[in-house]
Amino acid sequence: MIFTAEQIAQLLSGTIEGNKEASVNAFAKIEEGHENALSFLANPKYTHHIYDCESSIVIVGNDFVAEKPVSPTLIKVEKPYESFALLLRKYEEFKNQKSGIEEPVFIAKSAVVGEGNYVGAFARIGENSKIGNGVRIYPNVSIGDNVTIEDGCVLYAGVVVYDDCKLGKNCTVHSGTVIGGDGFGFAPNSENNYEKIPQIGNVILEDHVEIGSNCCIDRATMGSTILRKGVKLDNLVQIAHNVEVGENTVIVSQTGVAGSTKIGKNCMIGGQVGIVGHLVIADNTKIAAQSGIGQSIKKPGTVVQGSPAFDILPYKKSYVGFKNLPDLILKINTLEKELDKQLNKEK
Numbered sequence: 118m119i120f121t122a123e124q125i126a127q128l129l130s131g132t133i134e135g136n137k138e139a140s141v142n143a144f145a146k147i148e149e150g151h152e153n154a155l156s157f158l159a160n161p162k163y164t165h166h167i168y169d170c171e172s173s174i175v176i177v178g179n180d181f182v183a184e185k186p187v188s189p190t191l192i193k194v195e196k197p198y199e200s201f202a203l204l205l206r207k208y209e210e211f212k213n214q215k216s217g218i219e220e221p222v223f224i225a226k227s228a229v230v231g232e233g234n235y236v237g238a239f240a241r242i243g244e245n246s247k248i249g250n251g252v253r254i255y256p257n258v259s260i261g262d263n264v265t266i267e268d269g270c271v272l273y274a275g276v277v278v279y280d281d282c283k284l285g286k287n288c289t290v291h292s293g294t295v296i297g298g299d300g301f302g303f304a305p306n307s308e309n310n311y312e313k314i315p316q317i318g319n320v321i322l323e324d325h326v327e328i329g330s331n332c333c334i335d336r337a338t339m340g341s342t343i344l345r346k347g348v349k350l351d352n353l354v355q356i357a358h359n360v361e362v363g364e365n366t367v368i369v370s371q372t373g374v375a376g377s378t379k380i381g382k383n384c385m386i387g388g389q390v391g392i393v394g395h396l397v398i399a400d401n402t403k404i405a406a407q408s409g410i411g412q413s414i415k416k417p418g419t420v421v422q423g424s425p426a427f428d429i430l431p432y433k434k435s436y437v438g439f440k441n442l443p444d445l446i447l448k449i450n451t452l453e454k455e456l457d458k459q460l461n462k463e464k
Contacts (some may be wrong), residue, residue, distance in 0.1 A: 157201035161354030285324035300358025
């Protein structure tokens, strides 16, 4: 699709410097700009690129003042990064405006499917499931029985939603993710074998949750595994049974959260973090990448790092000592040799 500078400026409530009829049909980074592309400048360290940028339109801040001539048409806005993100969202909406039901699909007779939906080929919707309005279900998605998916959700190809799970409004689940697989529950018996404990709960995603590709959100043993409103999970994240993740918490790739742990709201958890079960993580906690969490974090706003993790300031001081350890060992060995020489002289 083609958009003019005038149309973009109206959408963003921006002002135009240059040709209001300049048009774009693609996006590009400012350092890789080309004709008919739209770029943005938000970080001052990239300012020098604007003077040789070949994009047709560049979004800049209201405070931008060119020190020499620029060829692109400029659209000035209050917050260029946020404005560019808004345009990307609008572009994605236009690009993904799919509707209708492809063939072949299986939709159970007892299922209820709302209006304005897209259901891709080879998708399955099980018995007594309820699909809201404006939902996009891409090919090869499997939705079990008694599932509720509310308005505006997007399930990309290959997503699996097990029986009884619930997705709130405007949730996005990317390819390969499994919602509602069995929690890891086994009990040793008298013969030293493991017997499976039935997992009869479900998974609940509240509104505006987004889950990356190839994640596993396990159903509860009893009750619910819950991702609260606005939670964002990166790819390859494991959420075990009966875990609760608070509102607007962000969890990065390859992190695993063991069963029954309760994570507060507005937390930020880095990549490859391991959190053991039955813990409580306070609101606004930040956990650095590759940290191991073996005990509850009860103070809101705590920042931790390490394995086992502890407060980040002592960790940084300790790490400086660790990095200097080879030099310290060398100095100690040198001092020991000098001391031995002195002792031998005195003898």
